[in-house]
Each structure stands twice: as structure tokens, then as C-alpha cells.
Amino acid sequence: MIEAVGLTKRYGAKTAVYNLSFQVRPGAVTGFLGPNGSGKSTTMRMMLGLDRPTAGHVTIGGHAFRSLPNAPRQVGALLDAKAVHGGRSARNHLLCLAQLAGIPAARVDEVLGVVGLQDVAKKRSNGFSLGMGQRLGIAAALLGDPQVLLFDEPVNGLDPEGILWVRNLMKQLASEGRTVFVSSHLMSEMALTADHLIVIGRGQLLSDMSIKDFISANSADFARVRIPADRPEQREKLTASLTEAGGGVMPEPDGALRVTGLPLPRISDLAHASDVRLWELSPHQASLEEAYMRMTQGAVDYRSTADAKAGLQPPPPGYGPHPGYGDPAQQPRLPAEVPQQGWYAPPPPGQNPYAAAPVAPAPAAPAPVPPAAPAPAAPAAVPADPTARQTSEDPR
Numbered sequence: 001m002i003e004a005v006g007l008t009k010r011y012g013a014k015t016a017v018y019n020l021s022f023q024v025r026p027g028a029v030t031g032f033l034g035p036n037g038s039g040k041s042t043t044m045r046m047m048l049g050l051d052r053p054t055a056g057h058v059t060i061g062g063h064a065f066r067s068l069p070n071a072p073r074q075v076g077a078l079l080d081a082k083a084v085h086g087g088r089s090a091r092n093h094l095l096c097l098a099q100l101a102g103i104p105a106a107r108v109d110e111v112l113g114v115v116g117l118q119d120v121a122k123k124r125s126n127g128f129s130l131g132m133g134q135r136l137g138i139a140a141a142l143l144g145d146p147q148v149l150l151f152d153e154p155v156n157g158l159d160p161e162g163i164l165w166v167r168n169l170m171k172q173l174a175s176e177g178r179t180v181f182v183s184s185h186l187m188s189e190m191a192l193t194a195d196h197l198i199v200i201g202r203g204q205l206l207s208d209m210s211i212k213d214f215i216s217a218n219s220a221d222f223a224r225v226r227i228p229a230d231r232p233e234q235r236e237k238l239t240a241s242l243t244e245a246g247g248g249v250m251p252e253p254d255g256a257l258r259v260t261g262l263p264l265p266r267i268s269d270l271a272h273a274s275d276v277r278l279w280e281l282s283p284h285q286a287s288l289e290e291a292y293m294r295m296t297q298g299a300v301d302y303r304s305t306a307d308a309k310a311g312l313q314p315p316p317p318g319y320g321p322h323p324g325y326g327d328p329a330q331q332p333r334l335p336a337e338v339p340q341q342g343w344y345a346p347p348p349p350g351q352n353p354y355a356a357a358p359v360a361p362a363p364a365a366p367a368p369v370p371p372a373a374p375a376p377a378a379p380a381a382v383p384a385d386p387t388a389r390q391t392s393e394d395p396r
């Protein structure tokens, strides 16, 4: 188990991590999420003794990393896949690491097979693609057959087959009872891989709960209702009926209605009572991405603006998203009520310390922390990997 208690890191005036306390339990994949610059890598570096906390501490199996006997046999990590001596072959790189940790050379060949690099084991790693480098970094993390694994953006640069492989590897490692802590910005991937989430924003804990609880705590449920497009009077009738019953009704860009505050059977009954025929009545299932965006929207430091040059050069005919690109007057007309972006309702009061007012980059005082809930372990079956660049089963 990894345990952080009051973990804080300041770089001069910059507070990268502030008063972080959480546990990462064995037998589950724990996702570590947060916007760019929120302190994920800094936290992982402190876990691995690569950065010294300004305050608080973090332990692995009850010990600070630096006091773990033969740490590489207990903790494996992928922090920066580029941190490799590029002149060495993949095999020699791993052999060096193995020798330092007293790991037999045979294990090097095993992990090269596990990550699918056996055919290029003798090639210099400076000729490796981004994805091959990631595989080599994962091989290094697995070398000591450790109980605790930390991966910072492990799928960065991997092709779809590689992403699937990493997903299955993480799940397999967790199902073997290991502690697996993984950061990623790929929400769809995290939703498929992680059992539990720790979310930080501007260095502070925003959430510590199972994925399921996270999505339900941070998503606005609604129903999509669609009626025949050529019956505007029916649409008005239904809107009036739903509103009168206490529902919230918003038109969506594709002509459907988004209804909040009413259960589906009630919507159906109201439509029936109003003699309105429905073409669609469906519950909206929030994705992890939506829930995450909603939770962290106030804690994002780096946000793009519209490109001021965007309207200067109209794209040649046939290019661009639609006619009238860059000319707001010609853009498709949408009902005024429809939010074009950022439609996520604000988090419930007290759930997000950044929602009410943005917090200064270097927080000076503790922010309210949302309640934490332990995650159940969820071992998963690992399908075979029928791909050209075959990985071999880890014979541990």
C-alpha cells in the first residue's frame, strides 16, 4: 500500500503539491488524475524518493522509499520513458538495471518478451519510437517483479494495440494483488482500466473514491427526449407539460430535448397525458470524461483561447468544418438556450474547492476536501493478445 500524509512540495514560491493525504490499496488499479500542472508527477517523484517533501510524508508498505531494502524488487516505476541511455540496446539497458538490483539476467529476457520488444532487444534505444520507449520503460518497471507499480502516462505514444495491452497488463497486475497507481489524461482509457480514482487539482486532493461513485457524484443525470421533427406544436405542448411538472427542459442542437429533474416513467406519463408521440426517451449515461471535466473545471490552469487568426483565412472550398467557417453570422443557428460547451453544471456545494472562486496558484491554506471512500478490488480477466508484435506471458 502507498500512503501519503499531509504531502506538500514547494518549489520556491510555487506550491506544486499541498497537504495531500490518500492511500493507494493493493488489488486494484488506482487512477491518478488532474489537469496539467496539478502535481501528479511531483507526487509520484516524492513517492519514489526523487523529490523530498517540504512537509508531510509518503510511504510504501510502511517505509519511505529511500529506506526500503532493495527497493527495485518492491517498487517498479515508469516516470519518464525517455530517461534511458540512448546508446545502449534495450537489453543492455535492462541488464544494467538488473545488475544494480541483483536481478538475474534471465529476467531481462522475460520482461522483453512481456512488453513485446524481444525482436528489437539488441537495437539501440535512441532509435526507438515513442511507443517502443514506453514499452521499454514498462519493462524496466516490471523487472524486479514488484508488488507496487507506479506508471506516469504509460499509454503515451502507444498504438491502439499497445493501449489495450497496457490496460490488460494493469488489470492483471492488480488482480495478482499488486498495488497499481497510474496517471493518465486519457479519460476513456482510465474508465476502462481503473477501479478507483484519486483526483487532484492545483496540488490539492479533489476526490478519492471508486470510479462508479466518482461518476455518479459528478454528473448531471438527464433524459433525452425526441419527438417528430415536423410537430413543433407538440414540442411546445410537451415542454410546457414537463416544465409545469417541475422538470427542466433545454433544446439540444440536434432537435432533441434534454430533460432534468424528472424520472423517465414520469416523462413518459406526461407525454402520454399530453397526447405527444415520442421517438426517443433515453437516460443519459455520464462518462468519466464528463464527470472529470465537471469536477476539475475550476482547477484548470492552462486553457486555450480561440485563435485570433482563425477567421482571417477562409479555408479552400471543401475544407473546414462547415460553410461559413470563421463567420459567426453564417454558423448554423442553434436555440439560444443550448450551451455550446462547458455545459457541465457546477459541482454540488462543498464538492469542489475551486468552483466558487479560483484558488491562487500557491495555496496558503487548506481547501475543503471532498469525502473519501474506499474502493473495492476488481480483478479482471485478461484476454490473449493476438497481435503481430506479440508479447509473451510473464512467467512469474
Ligand SMILES: Nc1ncnc2c1ncn2[C@@H]1O[C@H](COP(=O)(O)OP(=O)(O)OP(=O)(O)O)[C@@H](O)[C@H]1O
Pocket (backbone or CB within 6 Å): 011, 014, 015, 016, 034, 035, 036, 037, 038, 039, 040, 041, 042, 043
Ligand atoms: N523542479 C521544479 N521546479 C519548479 N517547479 C516545478 C518543478 N517541478 C514541477 N514544478 C511545477 O509544479 C507544478 C506541478 O507540476 P507536475 O509536473 O507535478 O504536474 P503534472 O500534474 O504532472 O502535470 P502534467 O499533467 O502536465 O504532466 C507545475 O506548476 C510545475 O511547473
